[in-house]
Amino acid sequence: MRRRALALIMGLAVLAAACGDSGQESSPGPGEDTAQQTLARLDGQSLEVAAVWSGDEQANFQKVLDLFKQKTGAEVRFTSTGDDIATVLGTRIQGGQPPDVAILPQPGLLADLAGRNALKSVENVAGPAVDRDYAPIWRELGSVNDTLYGVWFKAANKSTFWYRTKAFADAGVEPPRNWEDLKKVAATMADSGVVPLAVGAASGWPLTDWFENVYLRTAGPQKYDQLARGQIPWTDPSVKQALTTMAEVLGRSEWLVGGVNGALATDFDKSVVQAFGEPPQAAMTFEGDFVAINIAEDTKAKIGTDARLFDFPAIGSSGLSVVSGGDAAALLKDTRAGRELIKFLATPEAAEPWARAGGFTTPNKAMNPDLYPDDTTRQSARAITQSETLRFDLSDLVPSSFGGTTGQGLWKILQDWLKNPTNVDGITAQLEAAARAAKP
Numbered sequence: 001m002r003r004r005a006l007a008l009i010m011g012l013a014v015l016a017a018a019c020g021d022s023g024q025e026s027s028p029g030p031g032e033d034t035a036q037q038t039l040a041r042l043d044g045q046s047l048e049v050a051a052v053w054s055g056d057e058q059a060n061f062q063k064v065l066d067l068f069k070q071k072t073g074a075e076v077r078f079t080s081t082g083d084d085i086a087t088v089l090g091t092r093i094q095g096g097q098p099p100d101v102a103i104l105p106q107p108g109l110l111a112d113l114a115g116r117n118a119l120k121s122v123e124n125v126a127g128p129a130v131d132r133d134y135a136p137i138w139r140e141l142g143s144v145n146d147t148l149y150g151v152w153f154k155a156a157n158k159s160t161f162w163y164r165t166k167a168f169a170d171a172g173v174e175p176p177r178n179w180e181d182l183k184k185v186a187a188t189m190a191d192s193g194v195v196p197l198a199v200g201a202a203s204g205w206p207l208t209d210w211f212e213n214v215y216l217r218t219a220g221p222q223k224y225d226q227l228a229r230g231q232i233p234w235t236d237p238s239v240k241q242a243l244t245t246m247a248e249v250l251g252r253s254e255w256l257v258g259g260v261n262g263a264l265a266t267d268f269d270k271s272v273v274q275a276f277g278e279p280p281q282a283a284m285t286f287e288g289d290f291v292a293i294n295i296a297e298d299t300k301a302k303i304g305t306d307a308r309l310f311d312f313p314a315i316g317s318s319g320l321s322v323v324s325g326g327d328a329a330a331l332l333k334d335t336r337a338g339r340e341l342i343k344f345l346a347t348p349e350a351a352e353p354w355a356r357a358g359g360f361t362t363p364n365k366a367m368n369p370d371l372y373p374d375d376t377t378r379q380s381a382r383a384i385t386q387s388e389t390l391r392f393d394l395s396d397l398v399p400s401s402f403g404g405t406t407g408q409g410l411w412k413i414l415q416d417w418l419k420n421p422t423n424v425d426g427i428t429a430q431l432e433a434a435a436r437a438a439k440p
Helices: 012-019 055-072 085-094 107-115 123-133 136-141 165-171 179-191 205-219 221-229 237-250 259-264 268-276 289-298 336-345 348-357 375-386 409-419 424-438
Strands: 046-051 075-080 101-104 150-157 160-164 284-286 307-311 321-331 389-392
Touching (some): 046 085, 055 075, 055 348, 085 107, 101 336, 107 321, 136 150, 150 348, 160 165, 165 179, 205 409, 221 389, 237 424, 268 289, 321 336, 321 375
Antiparallel strands (some): 160 307
């Protein structure tokens, strides 16, 4: 899995005419008025579901769709949109040919589509299940104007450090619980001749993940929400404090594989190999829980033995806090098969095939955690469902031209910051200018 850069949808002003009025509730058929009902038989019916997934992720989601077919008899065609899902869906909606269901990787995209009458409400379809089995934050993220439009099927814990157990054992250190301990561990590693960190800064988004995690812990969740909503400027002292704190670790070039220039030339997947490949070049890397699949496929390290994770350390008095990503199922066509698939994806049963395969976490609290393939995955999943503070990836909450586009906005400016982390005033001024330029 990789962090997705989504282009802003262009020309969607005509969506209302193309899609009709989504303000009306989807009309459930007989016996379908709650999400707790048994799935209907759909023999002879077909539907299309679109998502960004390809490769192993597509193959694992196909297992979920195969189970849906087994339970309902419906034929499901999967379409991979690639990373540019916003543009692909915008074109198809404008042409009057949307898929029945789309899996959306960004709350901002869900809100945009719902605001343009391109989505159907799923309150009657999945509302009761979401209220029962999900933390309230997931309803908030899936709702627009207090109406539920998205069910978060897949989540990602983006507050995890992956570490080489042998490197820690050889250095005689334990996984750090707080920021000061993290710096001590890094210093001990460096003193023993082991580079502490592999950083995939060339991908852009790993640096935004660093910032979001530090900001959530130093500024707190209320400031985090205000910054995401544009209610405080990027020149706010809280932003400057977060960058100054980040520099205590990322500003130490000798702590990064290849130094700053090496980090800026390294993609996120290569940083995983740097930490766990042969020969290893670093003791740890800060990446989301989803890189478990990269560790398994691209290295010989075994998750749970050679490779383990620890939560992003607390800073000051911050408790267990998680920055999360995710993928929400949304209904674009008011079809019976589409409603049934949304209903199914809101159940813990739907998460089981992918959970067993690995590289997957569900925000659905009702799924049995024993179904995850190892203790490391269970640890990450517990953080998502039990954290004191959970916030969605900030760069996915702001316009994508600012938060998630290669060569501009947050990605580019934080790369520039890494080159000169003392230039806090200049960097925050650039961030504020880019944020203003990206506002609709």
